[in-house]
Amino acid sequence: MKKIALIIQREYLSRVKKKSFIVMTFLGPVLIAAMYAFAIFLAVNSDNMSDKKKIVVCDETNTLSNIIKSNAQYEFEFSSLSLASLKSDFDSSGNSYLLYIPQKSKNFEGVQLYSDKQPSLAIVKYIEDQLENTLSDQKLTEKGISKKIISELDFNLNIETIRFTEEGEQDGNTSASYMIGMFSSILIYMFIFLYGLQVMRGVIEEKNNRIVEVLISSVKPFQLMMGKIVGIALVGLTQFALWVILTSAITGIIGQKFAQDKSKLMSIEKTAESSNSDKSEPSIAAGEVLNALSTINYPLVIGCFLFYFLGGYLLYSALFAAIGSAVDSESETQQFMMPVTIPLIFSFIISTSTVVNNPDGPVAFWLSLIPLSSPIVMMVRLPFGVPTWEIITSMLLLIAGFFGTVWLAAKIYRTGILMVGKKTSWKEIGKWIFYKN
Amino acid sequence: MLSIRSIIKDYENHRALNSVSMEIPKGSVFGLLGPNGAGKTSLIRIINQITKADSGDIYFKDEKLQEKHISSIGYLPEERGLYKKMGVADQIVYLAQLKGLSKQEAEKRAKQWFERLEMKGWWNKNVEDLSKGMQQKVQFVATVIHQPELLILDEPFSGFDPINAEMIKNEFLNLNQQGTTIIFSSHRMESVEELCSHIAILNLSEKMLEGKVSDIRKQYSKNCFEITYNNAESIDLNGSSAFQSIGNAKIKEGKFVQEIQLNAGFQINDAIAFLMPKIQFNGIKEIIPSINEIFIDQVKNA
Numbered sequence: 001m002k003k004i005a006l007i008i009q010r011e012y013l014s015r016v017k018k019k020s021f022i023v024m025t026f027l028g029p030v031l032i033a034a035m036y037a038f039a040i041f042l043a044v045n046s047d048n049m050s051d052k053k054k055i056v057v058c059d060e061t062n063t064l065s066n067i068i069k070s071n072a073q074y075e076f077e078f079s080s081l082s083l084a085s086l087k088s089d090f091d092s093s094g095n096s097y098l099l100y101i102p103q104k105s106k107n108f109e110g111v112q113l114y115s116d117k118q119p120s121l122a123i124v125k126y127i128e129d130q131l132e133n134t135l136s137d138q139k140l141t142e143k144g145i146s147k148k149i150i151s152e153l154d155f156n157l158n159i160e161t162i163r164f165t166e167e168g169e170q171d172g173n174t175s176a177s178y179m180i181g182m183f184s185s186i187l188i189y190m191f192i193f194l195y196g197l198q199v200m201r202g203v204i205e206e207k208n209n210r211i212v213e214v215l216i217s218s219v220k221p222f223q224l225m226m227g228k229i230v231g232i233a234l235v236g237l238t239q240f241a242l243w244v245i246l247t248s249a250i251t252g253i254i255g256q257k258f259a260q261d262k263s264k265l266m267s268i269e270k271t272a273e274s275s276n277s278d279k280s281e282p283s284i285a286a287g288e289v290l291n292a293l294s295t296i297n298y299p300l301v302i303g304c305f306l307f308y309f310l311g312g313y314l315l316y317s318a319l320f321a322a323i324g325s326a327v328d329s330e331s332e333t334q335q336f337m338m339p340v341t342i343p344l345i346f347s348f349i350i351s352t353s354t355v356v357n358n359p360d361g362p363v364a365f366w367l368s369l370i371p372l373s374s375p376i377v378m379m380v381r382l383p384f385g386v387p388t389w390e391i392i393t394s395m396l397l398l399i400a401g402f403f404g405t406v407w408l409a410a411k412i413y414r415t416g417i418l419m420v421g422k423k424t425s426w427k428e429i430g431k432w433i434f435y436k437n
Numbered sequence: 438m439l440s441i442r443s444i445i446k447d448y449e450n451h452r453a454l455n456s457v458s459m460e461i462p463k464g465s466v467f468g469l470l471g472p473n474g475a476g477k478t479s480l481i482r483i484i485n486q487i488t489k490a491d492s493g494d495i496y497f498k499d500e501k502l503q504e505k506h507i508s509s510i511g512y513l514p515e516e517r518g519l520y521k522k523m524g525v526a527d528q529i530v531y532l533a534q535l536k537g538l539s540k541q542e543a544e545k546r547a548k549q550w551f552e553r554l555e556m557k558g559w560w561n562k563n564v565e566d567l568s569k570g571m572q573q574k575v576q577f578v579a580t581v582i583h584q585p586e587l588l589i590l591d592e593p594f595s596g597f598d599p600i601n602a603e604m605i606k607n608e609f610l611n612l613n614q615q616g617t618t619i620i621f622s623s624h625r626m627e628s629v630e631e632l633c634s635h636i637a638i639l640n641l642s643e644k645m646l647e648g649k650v651s652d653i654r655k656q657y658s659k660n661c662f663e664i665t666y667n668n669a670e671s672i673d674l675n676g677s678s679a680f681q682s683i684g685n686a687k688i689k690e691g692k693f694v695q696e697i698q699l700n701a702g703f704q705i706n707d708a709i710a711f712l713m714p715k716i717q718f719n720g721i722k723e724i725i726p727s728i729n730e731i732f733i734d735q736v737k738n739a
Contacts, residue, residue, distance in 0.1 A: 006534050014523060210518030214579070217485045217512040218535040418487070420516055431449060 003219045004227045011202065011231025016238060025239055029246035037254055053096040053123065058083045060103035067134045074126060090114065099127065107135060163385055177383035178356060184305050184379035187240075189348045192312050192375070193341075195236040196320040200333065202228050203324030203417070212417045221414035226406075229317045233310065304382055304391065311398040312375025315405050316344065322409035325416030326424045336429075347373030351380045359384040369394050371401025408433060438463040438587060438618045439484070444493035446479050453479040455642040456493070461587075461620060461635070466613055468633035468650075469622040470728065475639040477622045478515065481591055484620075485512050497587075508537040511585035515592040515622075517576055521565040525556075528564065529579050536583040543582065550578045554608075570601045577605055581612060588612065591622045606632065626729045638732055645735050650728070657731045660699040661724040662708070665692050666716035674715070679707035692719055 015021055057078045059065065065078045076099075079086060083100055090098055098114035108131045113119055140150050161174060203225075206212040215224055323336040347367060355364040359381040368378040368386070374394045378386070415432040416424070439461040446454040454476045461467045469477050482488045484495060486507060495502040497509070519528055526547055533543035551557050554574050564572060573596070581588065588609070594602045610632065613619050621633060630636075630650070637647040646653060661683070664674070671686040671693050680700055686693040699708060709721070726734070 003535055006531070010531055014520075205520075209521055210514075210516045211520055213487070213514040213516055214512070214518070214532065215535070216487050217510070217514070218507060218532070418482075435449075 004223050004230075007219065007224060007227025008231040008234070011228050012234050015198075015232065015235045021235070021239070025242045026246070028239075028243050029250050032243075032247050033250040033254060036251055040254075054094065055097040055099055055123075056086060056093065056095045057099045057101070058086050059101045061101055064101065064134070068127070068130050071126075074123060087114065091116075097123065174384075180301060180383045181356060181359075181380035182352060184301070184308075184382075185348070185351050185376045188305075188309050188312055188375050188379060189344065191236055191240070191309060192316045192344060195232050195313060196317045198232050198235075199229055199317040200320040200324035201330065202232065203321050203413075204327065204330055204333075207325070207328065207417055207420070210420075216414075216417070221417060222410045225318070225321050225410060225413050229314060229321060232317070233313055236313065301382055305379060307395060308375040308379055308398070311371075311395075311402060315371060315375075315398065315402045316340065318402070318406045318409035322412040322416065322429075325413040326419070326429055328421065332423075335426075343372040344376075347376045351377045355380045359386075365390070369397055371398045371404075374398055411435070438465070438498060439620075440496040440499075441480070441484075442494045442496070444480065444483060444490045444495070446476075446483065446488070447491050452642050454483075454490070457639070457642075457644050458493075459637045459644060459647050461618060463618055464613070464616060465618055465635045466610075466633045467618070467620045468626075468630070468636035468728075469620055469639065470626050470636055470732070471624065471639035473624050475624075476642045477624075477639055478591060480639070481512075481514075481589055481620070481622060484589060485510060508583060509586045511580045511583065511588045513576065513580045513588075513590045513593055515595065519564045519572060519576060519579070522563055524560075525562050525564060525567070525575055526551075526560045529575065529582060532579045533582045538583050546582050546584075547578065550582065554578065554604075569596075570598055573597060573601055573605070577608065581608075585617065587618045587620070589620045589622070592624070593621060594623075626732055627727060630728045636728060638728075638735070640732075640736055646731070653728070653731065654725050657726050657734070658723070659726070662697050662699070662705060663720075663722045663724055664695045664697060664712065664716075665689070665719040665721070666695070667692050667719045668717050671695075672716055674712065677708065677711040679703040679711060696724065 052075050053073060055074055055076050057064070057068065057076055058081070059078055060083075068076050070076050077095075081089075086093075086098055096115060097119060100112040100114065101108065102110045111127075111131065113124065113127065137150055141147070206215065206224075212224075219227075319340045323333055323340065326336060327333050350363065350367060350373075354361070355367065355377050358364060364377060364381055367373040368381055368390070375398065378391070378394055382391075411433045412429055415435055416429075441457065441459045441461070444454050444457045445452070457476070457480060469480070471477050479488070483490045484502070486502065486504065497506045500506075523531075526544070529547045529550075530540060530543040533546070534540060538546070551560065554577075556571070556574060556578075559567065559571065559575070564575065567575065580590075590609070593605065593609070597605065609619060633650055635647075635649055636653065638645045648656075662680075666672075671688075674682050674686075674695055674697065678700065680697045680703065683696040683698055686695040688694070697708060699705065705721070705723075712718070
């Protein structure tokens with residue numbers, strides 16, 4: 001045990017003392033804060049930043065000039081000229097688009113949008129929405145429904161979600177759960193990747209420097225591997241903790257500066273909200289989100305976050321250590337990396353698409369039990385509420401999976417580190433697992 | 438000091454050690470010789486408990502070899518190196534701590550070695566800033582700092598320049614005089630021959646030969662002598678029952694050199710008595726086979 005402690009200490013201190021660690025620790029939050037500030041800046045200024053797009057409309061029906069409306073981004077100008085002359089003048093007119101609505105179009109069939117570049121989805125959707133609304137209004141009016149009733153049809157619903165929990169009924173909030181789940185899962189994914197690769201590089205470094213045989217004449221290969229994994233985990237936790245502290249300090253200061261113009265901030269949050277969520281989802285005011293965030297079971301989420309954060313890292317880093325032991329240089333790692341990174345990337349993609357939209361579905365259920373994917377997938381499900389037995393089973397499986405991979409990795413590792421100057425194949429690694437010692 | 442008994446080690450497709458036994462006496466400089474791939478490194482790794490033997494036992498000072506003995510053994514592997522981006526002193530202290538020394542003790546001893554080997558200015562330097570020769574000095578200190586009773590050196594002089602090799606060699610011999618048992622492993626037999634008091638030769642996973650260097654040489658000596666004489670022309674030396682000439686006389690630096698082999702039951706004095714009146718003696722020298730010659734001889738006969 002004393003030897004493992006020594007190895008952990010060396011791995012930790014040698015990394016924490018590095019200039020790159022100190023630089024990243026301070027630069028990381030600055031970068032995150034800068035990104036945050038830049039996003040706010042864009043949100044505030046996006047209207048002013050892009051020039052208003054001018055759309056000249058050739059409306060042969062002569063009915064739409066009061067219906068299609070300009071907004072902050074698009075300015076519609078109705079022209080009485082013919083389509084042919086508008087087309088020929090298009091290049092010199094300075095207009096971005098030419099919208100053509102043919103005279104005899106029934107239900108606006110045959111509407112065309114000309115431009116010299118492929119138009120953005122946003123403008124096409126904007127025009128389509130306007131025309132569709134016009135059309136449905138027209139149909140309703142034809143059936144004798146008054147304008148007043150039509151305007152009353154414009155609903156904006158916000159469903160309140162309430163969960164039955166052990167503490168009684170609780171307000172829930174899907175968006176808040178979504179945000180927390182995604183955020184935790186992204187963090188865990190990044191942590192596993194960044195620090196798992198550091199473990200691998202550390203192993204390769206010891207092999208390259210030829211110090212590994214000197215070391216394992218004093219300590220067991222297993223001790224060396226575990227010492228490295230734990231030491232680097234502590235480096236990661238240190239960096240993470242410092243980032244949280246520094247980022248919240250910096251964003252706090254920036255936030256305060258913006259808060260002076262409160263209305264601006266509100267509009268930013270709204271913009272951010274609506275740009276994040278689908279159009280079909282109702283956007284929620286910032287206050288509501290904050291309110292909803294406070295309904296999350298934080299001790300559980302934070303506790304589970306730390307568990308899956310470490311559990312996932314330990315499981316994957318053991319595999320990364322095994323890869324590092326099997327090669328002589330980082331350029332040789334490619335072929336062995338694939339089977340380790342694929343489940344990681346796969347669970348990340350699935351969790352940000354399928355799982356987050358259906359957190360109780362069979363895909364989410366199974367992937368949150370399988371140790372290779374559970375650290376990432378379970379964190380997405382957790383804020384939506386997961387039965388206790390599922391969490392416990394998933395945790396136990398992750399612990400078992402960790403011991404399994406460590407056992408496997410240790411077998412590969414102890415043989416691999418002594419193989420120098422040999423190209424290793426999958427077949428050979430398979431054999432190492434069955435070596436007696 | 439170390440008793441190796443019937444060690445067998447199998448790898449997937451071949452047997453690396455086939456029932457190898459040897460005794461390494463306390464205070465000896467023991468040469469573990471053999472060509473590449475003979476099983477030397479496999480045996481050394483088993484002694485260092487890096488790998489396990491499939492069968493057989495090793496006794497360290499009459500005790501079965503176990504984990505606690507790690508701190509009594511110093512090992513300089515053939516594939517050796519240091520952390521490039523770590524301080525020289527930090528590194529030595531770390532490796533010493535892994536061998537069971539306390540931090541204070543490790544630092545104290547490191548300072549003594551730095552003084553002794555004129556390395557004082559290096560204390561805070563990174564290993565990558567040192568020259569290769571300097572790195573090898575550091576490696577040497579890291580190997581011996583815990584004052585092991587048994588030192589195992591695998592190809593110790595490979596990669597050393599002659600000056601450093603000489604210095605390190607003297608340091609090893611110095612430790613040996615203070616009581617440290619040393620195992621030298623090498624495939625270059627002549628390089629360690631002069632250092633070793635005992636040797637064992639491994640070939641094709643088996644031990645071919647073991648014993649005191651002087652005994653082995655005596656055993657393989659063919660009772661041959663080289664007679665140098667200074668007569669005007671070469672003389673036929675045959676005609677004695679005590680010896681026979683081997684080949685014809687050769688001329689070396691203006692003198693004649695003749696190899697003779699004593700017949701069984703005769704001493705060199707008998708030959709000299711016979712030759713005395715015949716030739717103008719310039720010198721007489723016993724032809725002792727080198728370990729290399731013995732080895733090649735053995736391999737050919739095997």
